[in-house]
Amino acid sequence: MKRRLITYMALPVVWCLVSGYVTIGSLFLGLIFGMIVVEPFSKLYRLDEVVHPTGDWLAKIPKKIKYFYVLIKEIIKANIVVAKIVLSPTINIKPGIIAVPIRAKTNIGITGIANTITLTPGTLTVDISDDQSILYVHSIDATNPQGIRDSIRDDLEKYVLEAFE
Template identity: 40%
Template sequence: MVRRFVKAVTPGIVAFLTYVVFSGSIRPYDVVTGIIVSVVAGIITAELLVMSPTKALNPVRLLWLIIYGLYYLIIAESRAHFDVAKRIINPKMPIKPGIVRVPFNVKTDYAITSIANSITNTPGTVVVDLNTEKQVYYVHWIDVKAPDPKTTFEHISKMFERFIKKVFE
């Protein structure tokens, strides 16, 4: 029971922030009702969302998440957008589309989901399916350089996985 309350802390904080932002005000009424609602929401979803409370409350992991967010939004996204934009503008349209296997070396749901969403959200690559036993994503790639796992991992998800491992694994 105590463990459940500890687990509820992280979803509760996220819930409270969402409540305040959605309500758009931070008067005493919003804070009091927000705390009540967030505690309820946190306790209801604690077991579903949090496996390890120490991991969820670790500030080093949060710091890595922020660093990854900055890397992803500033560097990875710009690079991918620029690359796809070049292919669109080029009159020869140099694309070589295909679906390739991209291996991953993480175990937890959050890590698998984050890498998959990172791949999908960058232009040029979309995760269409995954196989958790074989530990591969099936990714539609706009410019297949080579279909072997080493090349695809190197080009598509190596950097994502490096950061995600520090955040979720």
Template identity: 35%
Template sequence: MILYAVNLLMAMIWAAITGSASLHNLIFGFCLSALILGLIREQVNGVGYITRSLRFLSLLGMFFIELAKSAWKVTVMVLSPKMDLKPGIFAFPLTVTRDFEITLLANLITLTPGTLSVDVSEDGKTLFVHALDCADPDGARRDIADGFERKIRETFE
């Protein structure tokens, strides 16, 4: 995580040196500093920095896709003449173990319409999720495990 901060700092230094804080110049500075950090990765103990950055971008892209899909589903549910909803809370067994991974997963679930992270068990092994339509809790568990949780594990392994 420290390399991300270094990368952002280097991008800001790039913008200061060039005298332009435009978005495309900041993005160019960020990419340039990522390339530099990739070249000196052994010296800064960041062997998988670029790979991890690409995985993080993949996680971010997946979040936006899931956000759009779930917003559409909720819109269809709300606008349908017969709202046949079965709201409920289900327990999701966690495979991520670190606190920031659990927090990130809970936030991603909460930010997608139709779901809300309610609580985490004391031992940190179960996340309780409220779903607007909980007709298929096993399917919801599978979607979370194969989606957000898998991407988080890939990104921060």
């Protein structure tokens, strides 16, 4: 079974969950919207590859669930830190751009870690090196660049690598 077919079968379900309506029309609309949104990214995510429902594909489902759990936890923690910065009477921060070496080698792994960083409040992936080994990350408080690098490597990238590479 090709990844494209699996993706196209999942998108109407996601659309129904988001919209709150489970009808034939809603499923059809989710399929149409999904096809329009996913098609430009089909080469990046290798949607024409054949996926066998055994082996690596099934084994990564628990790792992907763990990744999403860690992502939600990190987003909540970062929201609290950003809220403390914003609500403090004096803002004592030093924003900056930090070079973060990454271990991800595939396009989906690199995209996953870059998007994970961007989803976390207070950080934003702004660029990637030509050899795709370093992400440049803007941080709202770059007073401890090594701590940010370690946090990305240990708290985020580890789970992206397990789930998507």
